[in-house]
Amino acid sequence: MKSEDILKGLRDRDPRGIGRAISLVEENDPLADEILSSLDHSLIDQTTILGITGPPGAGKSTLTDRIITKYRSQGRRVGVIAVDPSSPISGGAILGDRVRMMGHALDQDVVVRSMATRGRLGGLCAAAGAAMRILAAGGCSIIIIETVGVGQSEMDIIRIADITALVLAPGLGDDIQAMKAGLLEVADILIVNKADCAGADTLAMDMESIARESGSKDKDKAKVCMTVASEGKGIDDLIAAIEAVDASHRESGERRTRRDRAYDLEVLDWALEMIKPSIIERINAWDHDRKGAPRRHAAKLLEQECLRISE
Template sequence: MQDVPELVAQAREGRPRAVARLISLVEGASPRLREVMAALAPFAGNAYVIGLTGPPGAGKSTSTSALISAYRRAGRRVAVLAVDPSSPFSGGALLGDRVRMSEHASDPGVYIRSMATRGHLGGLARAAPQAIRVLDAAGCDVIVVETVGVGQSEVEIAAQADTSVVLLAPGMGDSIQAAKAGILEIGDVYVVNKADRDGADATARELNHMLALGESRGPGDWRPPIVKTVASRGEGIDEVVQALEKHRAWMEEHGVLTARRTRRAAHEVETLAVTALRARIADLHGDRRLDALAERIVAGDLDPYAAADELVAGVTGGR
């Protein structure tokens, strides 16, 4: 196994095997992960992270492929993180993603990686934040995170992306599903794909109406645009890119981009801390200290909250 500094150096040069190995260390929660993240830290923070979400059948993978083409024409290095709910062993629907993006497979300026959620709710793999950091440090200009279409849990993408794109299609009852799922609250750009189908204009109008009903924006606030596309033919994709660039410029002007990234980092730190604490507590199962606290609760000498405080103080050394 190569040492971490060498892997990071090779990833910085754009070597896909080194990037793949680093992401594998992330997915496998390798003991070397701390070293990897420390080595990557000085190089991260430059990529523009786009979250692409929406119900199944809306054309997310086809739209992602079209976005790759548009950004490559502009000379940008692009990475795609396709997060799927299927088994990490069987591959599941990942094959479909790979087939639809196969035209980019030989392009050295494009890196595509599939990740399984492994049961993690929210549409994103638990390892996704660290995988995004690997791709960022590897010099990718744009990272597209394409999430599974799982309805209400899709809103987690808003916590991981700089800009969230919600993809809908006519004739699927998407607007109703979107309202139920809460996606109307997370989108920065809305795309009505398959706009050559009947009902595309009606879907766009209804979406616009629902956004207007729910908005509480003041002067100067960002109003999410609605763009119609036919991703399979590349139609409307340039307009989507323009909307994304406008949103990025607006965020930079108003300090929103830095605030979102800071909030994202804080959430990641909190998640790692809670995971570490949970692991320490799990190690106490069968430990006499935990049994003693439980016995005092049963005897009425201690309440559960006080017991929990004692337990946390015990595993953290009282800090």
């Protein structure tokens, strides 16, 4: 297959073409470079990137499914990237996400893509960023990225969204940890899902007071959206909250600031990804004495690598 065929598939908004293009990037295929270079990168600027994060079982996928329905009813094409930190072999959670979004399985205008975090050479921002650019080129105007908010690469991925929603639910036991992990700080929208279950109100009050105490949130942001994703309750209010945050970010310039930061994260990720294999190769081939500070050896290696690149 030629890159021209794949690019045509993207222009034709063929979901299989989109999937193929993302796979090529993930597999580090030589064609990927050609495809990524030829994309219309102005399209990503026209999308809204919504991050949905929170512990496993909180209801992120069920909620995503409802949000997709809403945006589909507005005629928008939706892309979903489900980032899974668990083993790509077990695939358990990924399968769960797929099942939860099954309502849209036959809809050509919903493109769901899973992405594993484990076993990756580089960071997630390069891969997810590339996937988003491909989804945008394939006509998606809303991109939802679902992720369990743990670990640095996951936090980075939250930073590439325009708007981040944190989903918690009563009875998970790790609500407070999730807050302590700083997720509450980065979230623009706080959601207590499973509002039909005992403990939802208490959890909402806890979240509100922690958000207020942290001081970084204005009054509106400390307000919690209550949802019952499994029954579709509270979704309209949630969408209204998302739209309000989006509008305020556009007006204040926050959206541009975040996009710029996200772009730089993508560049950093790509640079690290590109340099890593040759550094590993050098270390393996290097006949060094393993004495003294490893940091110095690293500096020497990098110096040699820079010389090689500039030649």
